[in-house]
Amino acid sequence: MFDSSAALIAEWIANANSGRVEGLIDLYAKDAILLPTFSSRPIHTPEAMRQYFQNLSAQKDLHVSLHESTLRVQPLRAEIEAASGIYRFSFRIDDEPWPLKRGLPMCST
Secondary structure: OOHHHHHHHHHHHHHHOOOOOHHHHOOOOOOEEEOOOOOOEEEEEHHHHHHHHHHHHHHHHEEEEHHHHOOEEEEEOOOOEEEEEEEEEEEEOEEEEEEEEEEEEEEOO
């Protein structure tokens, strides 16, 4: 589907920034487990993932970006990579800007 982990991450960010919840869901395998940034509990189903991403996309002025220089891609085996890096979420709470930086664990095939 993607020729690199960086392309997958770019698509994830584009979907998040555009509020395309179904586009985000489509990037995950049906049996994927999401370790969400804004929840302490893993998400195990597409329906729960959809709810999580709907709540995230409802944040006013949501913007996600990747600190490109932190992106690291590690081949695990044929056609499977692990990608890590630092991304930044920003949105408004009570009309105040709110940034958050987090690590980016992601695997792709």
